[in-house]
Amino acid sequence: MYRQMVLIRRFEERAGQLYGMGQIGGFCHLYIGQEAVVVGMQAELKRGDSIITGYRDHGHMLACGIDARAVMAELTGRAAGISRGKGGSMHMFSVEHGFFGGHGIVAAQVPLGAGLGFAHKYKGDGHIAVTYFGDGAANQGQVYESFNMAELWKLPVIFVIENNQYAMGTSVNRASSEDQLYRRGESFRVPGMQVDGMDVLAVRGAARTAIDWVRAGNGPVLMEMKTYRYRGHSMSDPAKYRSREEVQAMREKSDPIEGLKKEIIDGGFADEAALKAIDREVRDEVAESADFALEAPEPALSELHTDVLLGTY
Amino acid sequence: MPQILLPAMSPTMEEGTLAKWLVAVGDVVKPGDVIAEIETDKATMELEADDGGTVAALLVAAGSEGVKVGTPIISITGEDEAPAPAPVAPPAAAPSPVAAITPEPTPAAIAPAVTAPAITAPEPASGPTRRQTVREALRDAMAEEMRGDGTVFVMGEEVAEYQGAYKVTQGLLEEFGPARVIDTPITEYGFAGLGTGAAMGGLKPVVEFMTFNFAMQAIDHIINSAAKTLYMSGGQMRCPIVFRGPNGAASRVAAQHSQNYGPWYASVPGLIVISPYDAADAKGLLKAAIRSPDPVVFLENELLYGQSFDVPEGEHVVPIGKARICRAGQHVTLVSYSIGVGVALQAAATLAAEGIEAEVIDLRTLRPLDRATVLASLKKTNRLVVVEEGWPTCSIASEIMAICMEDGFDDLDAPVLRVTNVDVPLPYAANLEKAALLKAEDVVAAARAVCYR
Numbered sequence: 001m002y003r004q005m006v007l008i009r010r011f012e013e014r015a016g017q018l019y020g021m022g023q024i025g026g027f028c029h030l031y032i033g034q035e036a037v038v039v040g041m042q043a044e045l046k047r048g049d050s051i052i053t054g055y056r057d058h059g060h061m062l063a064c065g066i067d068a069r070a071v072m073a074e075l076t077g078r079a080a081g082i083s084r085g086k087g088g089s090m091h092m093f094s095v096e097h098g099f100f101g102g103h104g105i106v107a108a109q110v111p112l113g114a115g116l117g118f119a120h121k122y123k124g125d126g127h128i129a130v131t132y133f134g135d136g137a138a139n140q141g142q143v144y145e146s147f148n149m150a151e152l153w154k155l156p157v158i159f160v161i162e163n164n165q166y167a168m169g170t171s172v173n174r175a176s177s178e179d180q181l182y183r184r185g186e187s188f189r190v191p192g193m194q195v196d197g198m199d200v201l202a203v204r205g206a207a208r209t210a211i212d213w214v215r216a217g218n219g220p221v222l223m224e225m226k227t228y229r230y231r232g233h234s235m236s237d238p239a240k241y242r243s244r245e246e247v248q249a250m251r252e253k254s255d256p257i258e259g260l261k262k263e264i265i266d267g268g269f270a271d272e273a274a275l276k277a278i279d280r281e282v283r284d285e286v287a288e289s290a291d292f293a294l295e296a297p298e299p300a301l302s303e304l305h306t307d308v309l310l311g312t313y
Numbered sequence: 314m315p316q317i318l319l320p321a322m323s324p325t326m327e328e329g330t331l332a333k334w335l336v337a338v339g340d341v342v343k344p345g346d347v348i349a350e351i352e353t354d355k356a357t358m359e360l361e362a363d364d365g366g367t368v369a370a371l372l373v374a375a376g377s378e379g380v381k382v383g384t385p386i387i388s389i390t391g392e393d394e395a396p397a398p399a400p401v402a403p404p405a406a407a408p409s410p411v412a413a414i415t416p417e418p419t420p421a422a423i424a425p426a427v428t429a430p431a432i433t434a435p436e437p438a439s440g441p442t443r444r445q446t447v448r449e450a451l452r453d454a455m456a457e458e459m460r461g462d463g464t465v466f467v468m469g470e471e472v473a474e475y476q477g478a479y480k481v482t483q484g485l486l487e488e489f490g491p492a493r494v495i496d497t498p499i500t501e502y503g504f505a506g507l508g509t510g511a512a513m514g515g516l517k518p519v520v521e522f523m524t525f526n527f528a529m530q531a532i533d534h535i536i537n538s539a540a541k542t543l544y545m546s547g548g549q550m551r552c553p554i555v556f557r558g559p560n561g562a563a564s565r566v567a568a569q570h571s572q573n574y575g576p577w578y579a580s581v582p583g584l585i586v587i588s589p590y591d592a593a594d595a596k597g598l599l600k601a602a603i604r605s606p607d608p609v610v611f612l613e614n615e616l617l618y619g620q621s622f623d624v625p626e627g628e629h630v631v632p633i634g635k636a637r638i639c640r641a642g643q644h645v646t647l648v649s650y651s652i653g654v655g656v657a658l659q660a661a662a663t664l665a666a667e668g669i670e671a672e673v674i675d676l677r678t679l680r681p682l683d684r685a686t687v688l689a690s691l692k693k694t695n696r697l698v699v700v701e702e703g704w705p706t707c708s709i710a711s712e713i714m715a716i717c718m719e720d721g722f723d724d725l726d727a728p729v730l731r732v733t734n735v736d737v738p739l740p741y742a743a744n745l746e747k748a749a750l751l752k753a754e755d756v757v758a759a760a761r762a763v764c765y766r
Contacts, residue, residue, distance in 0.1 A: 050514060084547030091545035100513050100550070105537050111503050112538060115510020122466070122492065122516055129514075145503025152498070307548040308582050310606040313634030313681050 001043055001200050002264060003278050005035040005257050008059040010286045011068055012231075015058065015075055019235045023294060024075045028089045031059035033198075033230040036256035037162050038063040040203025041130060044211050048125065050116040052100040052109045053132035055090035056162075060132065064097040068285055072293035080296040084303060107133055107140035110159065114146040117157035117220070128156040128214050136167025138181050147188040147220070154219035158210050159185070161224045162197065168233040169241040182224035190222050197225030198254040201263065228254065315364060316372070316385040322353045324564045325615055329353050330378045331386060340368045348387065354448075354619045355479055366391045442593075442623035450592035450624050451481050451557075451613065454599035455519060457628075459489055462517060465603055468495040468508055469521030469558075478523045479559060479618055505531030505556070509538045512554040512608070519603060522558035525574045525612060532577075539608040540583035555602045560588070560612035561652060561702050562750060568738035573703030575650070578610040579679040579712070585633055586680040588612040590654035592622035594677055597631030605633060612679075614652045636683035638690065642670035645760045646690040648713050649700035650676040653751060657700040660756035669764055679709055687713060688721050695726035696763040702751045705733040727763040732756045 012030040019028050031038075034056075042063040045051070053060045061071050066082065074081030074092055082092050092102040100116060103109040113131025120127045137143065138161050150157045161181045165172055173179045182192035191213070195206040203225065210221040228250045232239040239247075264270050319329060330352040336342055342362045349360040366389040373386040380386065445453070459465045466489075471478045473486040473496040486494040497504040501522065508518040522528040528535065535556055542550045562571040579586045585607050589595045595613070602609040639654060640661050647657040654675045661671040672690050676683065691697050697717055699710035710731035717729045735749040 052510070082547070083545060083549070086547050087545040093542075093546040093550045095549050100510075101542070101546070103538070105533060108506060108533060108538055111506025111534070112510035112513065114503075115507040115512070116514040117510075118507055119511045119514025119516050122464075122511070129510075142502045142506060145498075145500040146507065148498060148500065149503055149507055307544045307546075309585070310543060310548075310551065311585075311633070313585070313632070313678070 001039050001204070002257070002260050002275065003282065004039045004042075004063055005200065005260065006279055006282045007068065007285065008035045008039070008062050009257060010282050011062060011072070011289070012058060014286050014290050015072070016231065016235065018076065018290060018293075024089070025077065026088050026090075027055065028075070028235045029056040029233065030229070030231045030235070031056055033250070033256075034162060034164055034227045035059060036200035036203050036260075037160070037197045037225045037227055038132070040200040041160060041207045043204050044207040045130065046127070048098065048127045050098045050100055050113075050120070050127065050129040051132070052113040052116060052129065053102065054106065054109055054134060054137060055102070055104050056134070057090065057092060057102045061092060061094065061097075061099055061102075064094065064099045066094050066097050066099065068289040069292040072289040073296045076293040076296070077298065078293060078296035079299040079303070080292070084307075085299040086303070086307065107137035107143050109133060110137065110140070110143045111146045113159070114150045114155055114157050117150065117155040118153070120156050121153070126215070128158065128211065130158045130160060132160045132162055134167065135161060135163040135165065135172050135181060136170070136175070138163075138184060139167075139175060143184075144188070147185050147190050147222070150220040151185075151188045151190050154217060156214050156217070157220040158214055159190070159220060159222045161222070162227055163224055164227050164229040166229070166233065166241065168237065169239075171241070180224075182222060185220075185222040190220050192222040192224065194224045194226065197227030198256045198259065200256055200260050315366070315389055315391060317348075317360075317362070317387045317389065319351070319373075319380050319382050319384045319386050320360070321382045322351060322358045323355045324566050325619070326353045326355075326382060328379050328381050331373050331375055331380055332357060334371055334375045336368050336387075338368050338370060342366060342368060342389065356476075362389065364389065364391065439625075441626045443626055444621050445592045445596075445624045446619055446621050447592045447595045447613070448479065448481050448618040450596035450622075451599055452483055452485065454596045454603070455482070456485060456488060458600055458603040459485070459493060462603075464515065465517045465519065466493040466495065467519045467521065468497055468504060470497055470499055470523050472496060472521050477521075479615060481613075481618070482521065501527050501530040502534065505534040506538060508554055509534050509552060512539070512552045513542065513550055517553050517603060519555045519557060522556065524563075524570060524615070525558055525560040526570050526572055528556065528558070528574070535578070535584070535608070535610065536581050540581050543607070544583060551606055552608050553606050555599070555609045555611055557599070557602075557611035558613060559615040559618070561614050562734070562739055563615040565741060565743065565746060567741040571739040573612075573651075573701075574610075575612055575679050575703060576708045576712075578612075579682070579709060581680075583608065584680060585609040585678070586612065587633065587678050588614075588651040589677055590617065590651055590675050592620070593624045593629065594631055594637070594675070596624055597629045598633065598677060600630045601633050604630070612651065617652055617655075631677070634678045634681045634683060636677055636686040637675045638672060638686070639675050640671065640673040642672035642694070644669045644671065644694055645696040645698060645764055646672045646674060646687070646694045647698050647700055647756065647760065648674045648676065648687055650679060650709065651702060653700045653702045656702070656751055656753050657756060659753040660700070660760065663753065663757050664760050667761075667766070669760060669766065671760055676709070682712065682716075684716050684720065687716060688724075691717060691721045692724045695724055696760075697725075697729045698756060698759045698763060699729065699731040699733075700751065700756050701731065701733045703734055704736055705731055706736060708733060727765065730759040730763055732759050
């Protein structure tokens with residue numbers, strides 16, 4: 001888990017640099033600060049379970065075990081990208097890893113995730129779906145349509161709200177009449193949990209409880225992860241809606257990677273040198289993925305017309 | 314003596330079946346008593362007595378099919394009147410489709426908005442056929458595909474226990490059970506998204522919208538989630554889903570319930586858009602749609618549901634993307650789809666009497682559009698009129714005209730014309746609605762104009 005969180009952190013830092021250099025275009029939403037959420041959840045999932053998220057998706061892909069080079073090459077719009085350069089930052093998928101995107105429309109992934117859960121139930125394969133969305137998406141109507149159907153049909157779905165406190169520039173309490181988002185499922189009888197999303201062990205423990213409940217056929221669970229993003233909403237966000245001191249205080253007091261590092265060392269599970277070795281490995285992996293993403297060729301122009309339809313008509 | 318006339322029980326009902334009498338001659342009925350069960354084009358309805366009295370005569374036998382709206386069906390003597398001698402109703406096995414007794418001229422039934430005569434196209438069927446309504450053909454298509462593929466399921470509002478708001482899914486719940494025929498809450502955005510997610514997860518959903526007007530709430534998932542995923546994922550993510558339901562104007566349901574979405578969806582790369590006219594194509598194309606690995610928008614028409622056509626027996630799959638010449642002719646080409654095909658065929662019959670032989674093309678699939686069939690016909694006739702039950706602006710007609718300009722310019726002996734609905738929201742008043750909708754006489758006039766006659 002430590003390695004995965006560091007990988008996401010370093011990967012996103014590098015992606016931010018490449019964006020600044022003009023090597024990554026369009027919208028680019030970084031996951032820095034929120035690493036504990038997906039890493040803690042993923043630690044308790046099984047191969048064959050499905051996950052889906054919105055546009056802040058790089059971390060989820062890395063946590064699913066997808067090759068960092070394929071993700072970085074997608075960001076640079078190269079043929080070796082996981083979507084062959086046709087999706088970009090917000091639209092990446094890996095069916096092989098149970099990762100169903102990468103969706104650019106706020107909250108669209110919520111009913112899609114309920115549908116993935118529906119498919120697991122229909123097939124009776126014992127797997128579950130996890131659908132991640134933000135505090136901003138939590139105000140979209142389709143979220144509640146999904147809660148209703150998921151509970152009505154007892155679908156094996158976990159709804160994870162990554163509450164990073166700001167929907168772009170609007171804080172939760174400026175946008176939500178009920179800002180305790182874990183309570184948002186109550187009128188649909190969806191049980192809710194509020195979790196410290198800056199503590200990967202807390203996330204993992206909560207994930208285990210939720211997954212056991214859902215896998216046993218009891219229907220969906222809503223998990224609100226209280227987390228924080230250090231960077232702007234996207235690379236083009238100056239983040240004037242919060243103070244530097246607020247961000248700095250979060251980084252100093254609640255950083256998920258520093259927190260886990262302390263737990264590991266204090267608990268005697270590994271020493272500082274061992275963690276530093278992991279840090280070095282990760283740095284090399286990220287550097288290699290960036291080199292690969294910059295050197296890989298762009299898609300052939302013939303790719304413009306492929307993958308529109310599967311059938312021939 | 315007061316008579317009860319068969320009432321219209323839905324906007325499109327023209328006739329009904331008197332399924333069952335619940336009263337007999339001599340019975341005393343009170344206001345509100347259920348006196349009969351009437352099967353409409355949509356459902357079985359109970360008919361209540363408005364006034365009390367004694368049943369004097371049953372004027373239409375139980376089991377009579379095709380009883381026109383407005384036909385007197387029962388005489389009830391008022392509480393103050395002396396009962397009249399009771400005529401005996403004819404036996405239940407009344408010949409169909411005419412009601413056993415029609416004692417007086419029937420008042421005009423509510424006319425459907427666009428008159429679409431069920432003219433069977435002269436394409437000779439190669440094998441045995443049977444007469445079926447479009448509604449039954451659609452149901453059979455779903456049932457056959459569900460039998461053949463366990464991953465196919467149907468979901469939508471009222472598709473299961475209610476047997477379909479328009480009875481298209483009648484009988485499916487009984488055969489396939491509630492795990493595969495799923496009633497949803499009224500939550501179009503939600504269930505369109507859920508269905509799309511299920512398709513991404515490996516299933517083959519058939520999502521019914523009660524009408525495509527309601528799919529406006531869900532259009533984000535149809536376009537952003539279903540149509541674009543394959544491309545955005547570099548070919549990894551499949552989304553084999555069918556969104557189906559009635560589209561276009563029905564009858565007197567006014568602006569928010571009367572719209573043709575064909576041009577909207579047909580503009581989106583990544584979607585297949587199908588809009589059949591007759592029952593054989595409805596069945597064959599819906600089967601093809603369910604088998605397609607791509608997302609399909611399947612646009613039906615409520616006014617066609619009850620019309621009967623010959624449908625080939627046995628396995629019948631119609632290829633997607635192929636138009637059909639439903640009537641051959643050499644003087645002018647009429648291009649249409651869905652209910653407009655009936656209008657075009659009606660116009661062609663009128664034109665034939667004047668010595669103008671029109672070739673009628675049913676596009677059947679709106680995306681991908683069969684340009685070759687249209688251009689080949691234009692090459693033959695050199696004149697073309699597009700007939701579309703929908704708005705003129707940015708329409709399928711616009712697209713056909715562009716194709717003729719781009720690739721058929723040298724074959725044109727006259728400008729291409731379009732005959733469509735009037736460019737206004739559909740009004741409610743009967744006369745205004747009629748004025749707004751596509752009409753065969755306008756098609757005839759346009760055909761004459763391009764033939765310079």
